[in-house]
Amino acid sequence: MSLRVLISGASVAGPALAYWLVRAGCKVTVVERARTLRSEGQGVDVRDSAREVLKRMGIFDLIRSKSSHEEGISFVSSDNKAFASFGVDLESGMGDSATSDIEILRGELAGILFDVTKDDVRYIFGDMVDSLEENEKEVEVSFASGTPKAAFDLVVAADGIGSKIRGMAFKTGAEQVRSLNSYISYFSVPKGDTDTMWARAHWVKGGRCLVLRPDNMGRTRAFCMCTAYEKSDPRLARLDQASKQGVSEQKALVQELFQDADWEGPRLLKGMHDSDDFYMQHVAQVRLPRWSSGRVTVVGDAGYAASPFSGMGTSLAFLGAYVLAGEISKQPDDIPAALESYERVLRPHVESIQKLVPGIPWIVQPQSLWGIRVLETVVWGAGIVSGSWLANLFSKAVGYLPIAGDVPFQLPDYEAFKQ
Secondary structure, three states: OOOEEEEEOOOOHHHHHHHHHHHOOOEEEEEEOOOOOOOOOOEEEOOOOHHHHHHHHOOHHHHHHOOOOOOEEEEEOOOOOEEEEEEOOOOOOOOOOOOOOOEEEHHHHHHHHHHHHOOOOEEEEOOOEEEEEEOOOOEEEEEOOOOOOEEEOEEEEOOOOOOHHHHHHHOOOHHHEEEEEEEEEEEEEEOOOOOOOEEEEEEEOOOEEEEEEEOOOOEEEEEEEEEOOOOOOHHHHHHHHHHOOOHHHHHHHHHHHHOOOOOOHHHHHHHHHHOOOOEEEEEEEEOOOOOEEOOEEEOOHHHHOOOHHHOOHHHHHHHHHHHHHHHHHHOOOOHHHHHHHHHHHHHHHHHHHHOOOOOOOHHHOOOOHHHHHHHHHHHHHHHHHHOOHHHHHHHHHHOOOOOHHHOOOOOOOOHHHHO
16 A cells, blocks of 8 residues: 655645655655745755756756856846856866756745646645544644645655644644844836846945846846844844734835845845845754654754755755655665664764854944945955866865765665666
8 A cells, every 4th residue: 555645835846756756656745835836935055965866867957958047146246246156166077156057936846846746746725734634643733724634644744944743743833943133025027228148246335235146037036134133133023023924024124124125225126126026034043952853844944944044945845855765665664663774874964054154144244334245255366266176175175074065965865766
């Protein structure tokens, strides 16, 4: 009898897991609270070993064809002059640069994953899990919007950093989420005369940053980031409150917090008010003492969000989906043991990714003009080095350092996926 698996969340981690679980012989249902597949979202990238997962899924070339083709990122002054630029890494094949050679809009990625799974997976949109009742053999699930109760052998939370399933299963709350005292507002604006295929970033005092990035849809993706040194900064409380309110309240607060921004600040704020794809994100990490509770487990941001500062969130979602399904394929008759193996195999890599460079994000989001000037000088120097023989020497030297997060994850091979 096929294992019955319920996945909560139809963004990236959920459908990716569904793909591999079907390969492992499972009967999969995905429930998503949004009424339709979400098409909004900024660009995400795929790095390191996760690229091999995409190749094994047969979608690597398709995803790459829908890339924004961003050529790199420039850090600019208020008069839009670049003082440092870093191009895309096209040689290593691992996407190891500030801009990856695979930058795809999250909505497009979700659409690709849905298309390759929709014929084999049952999708329920406009609903969510309301309660879980577990016994030794299965989990009985009640839904919020009238979907009949159903029993599953495994329930997986793939519903993001604010996971409802995680809260139900682990009975704990905010202590699982480590705030990085930062919020980002994402949206798109019409393409302008100053926009090219290069992303541009500009710092503003007060721990603020503005970024413009190209996409493949004829628009420009923008985001405004605000970071505080101390948790007592009153802006954080206001941002937290706004994040729980509607888009209009969030836009009003971003307008207030960035109304004095120079560079292309006025353009971004005008475009923000006209945008219909605005959303606000709390920048944080999820750290759990264990990834499973009985027959309920987590994957992706719901279990181990690494934050945008790591650049590895989407990659960890693909790796987690592959390993979780693979370990289940090895022990389908012993779900608890399979979940223990999943955590044992992947957790060391996740923890290495979550170990951000000391001082992140505060050292890259200066509060004062003096701090910005220091950071600009450092970035300027790095830009000079990156284009010289020193860069090659430095990269080779780093290769000998015992930095766990720089070691690609060794992707396991699973017999069930060779068929």
